[in-house]
Amino acid sequence: MERTNIDNQTIDLGKKFEIIYNPSSEFKGYCPIRDILDRFGDKWSIYTILQLGQTDKMRFNELKSKISGISQRMLTVTLRSLEQDGLVERTIYPQIPPRVEYRLTSLGFSLLEQMVNLGEWASTHMDEIIKARECFATKTNSQLIQSN
Amino acid sequence: MERTNIDNQTIDLGKKFEIIYNPSSEFKGYCPIRDILDRFGDKWSIYTILQLGQTDKMRFNELKSKISGISQRMLTVTLRSLEQDGLVERTIYPQIPPRVEYRLTSLGFSLLEQMVNLGEWASTHMDEIIKARECFATKTNSQLIQSN
DNA sequence: CCGTATCCAACAGGATACTG
DNA sequence: CAGTATCCTGTTGGATACGG
Numbered sequence: 001m002e003r004t005n006i007d008n009q010t011i012d013l014g015k016k017f018e019i020i021y022n023p024s025s026e027f028k029g030y031c032p033i034r035d036i037l038d039r040f041g042d043k044w045s046i047y048t049i050l051q052l053g054q055t056d057k058m059r060f061n062e063l064k065s066k067i068s069g070i071s072q073r074m075l076t077v078t079l080r081s082l083e084q085d086g087l088v089e090r091t092i093y094p095q096i097p098p099r100v101e102y103r104l105t106s107l108g109f110s111l112l113e114q115m116v117n118l119g120e121w122a123s124t125h126m127d128e129i130i131k132a133r134e135c136f137a138t139k140t141n142s143q144l145i146q147s148n
Numbered sequence: 149m150e151r152t153n154i155d156n157q158t159i160d161l162g163k164k165f166e167i168i169y170n171p172s173s174e175f176k177g178y179c180p181i182r183d184i185l186d187r188f189g190d191k192w193s194i195y196t197i198l199q200l201g202q203t204d205k206m207r208f209n210e211l212k213s214k215i216s217g218i219s220q221r222m223l224t225v226t227l228r229s230l231e232q233d234g235l236v237e238r239t240i241y242p243q244i245p246p247r248v249e250y251r252l253t254s255l256g257f258s259l260l261e262q263m264v265n266l267g268e269w270a271s272t273h274m275d276e277i278i279k280a281r282e283c284f285a286t287k288t289n290s291q292l293i294q295s296n
Numbered sequence: 297c298c299g300t301a302t303c304c305a306a307c308a309g310g311a312t313a314c315t316g
Numbered sequence: 317c318a319g320t321a322t323c324c325t326g327t328t329g330g331a332t333a334c335g336g
Contacts, residue, residue: 020267032270041189086280119168122180132234
């Protein structure tokens, strides 16, 4: 198994790689990251998880008001999806008007920690990425100018 | 700033939360995680990053053959996107037939590390999630039966 | 209050054909 | 070899109206 070495960055992916992604087989080429990202890579899951991580429990409309821009439909869809994966727990109090509370499960909290880690990476490197985008735009523009 | 406490899990998100997501303002409510996930939360970016992390450089068709299922178009699109964000470096050797090499930048490698972390989380908790999905399906079915 | 149902626009991405 | 260009389909998610 090969090792990667660039700029004195040596990452021994060999061991980990087989765990997280095995491309050699059509059937065993299942990728857990893909599965996870298919679920919370959507538009609202992260916001929802982050919000639920701020307090121990929240009601539907409370969540809706804190996640700016989300529609009623999408909040329902998102919460069902998270509930289905065992990340969020839904408690219904049988009363009129209905009262429903949502909270992260311990699994949800462990994902939250990963999200926070990813968020810290994103915050740290966001300026590099933005610079790269600007630089790329400049390169593309100059190529366009040359081809005129 | 509130603290979250469930099952003896105390995460002090207060400090980190403001960095990674500020929902209080329409304009300052910019979320770096969202930005990042909008980029590599797509269908092919992770596979591409993982593959490029396996060797120090790869050619276009080499990549295409290793990422099973990807179309020529989507590989181009994905690589351009990653290049634009400074995660991948593209080297063109002006010869016929053309020779193009791709490699991760150091920024790309640091993202790869995050992906590996996420992948380990996913691998560790995948069985819990699958169980939760099955359990959810059972609950839903029994509700359907009751309503019949 | 907390949803569900329906309709619809926008976009991601696959198939195919063509090019320097 | 390494792409573009074009077309076309499936899915995501927003708007709106209605229901227990």
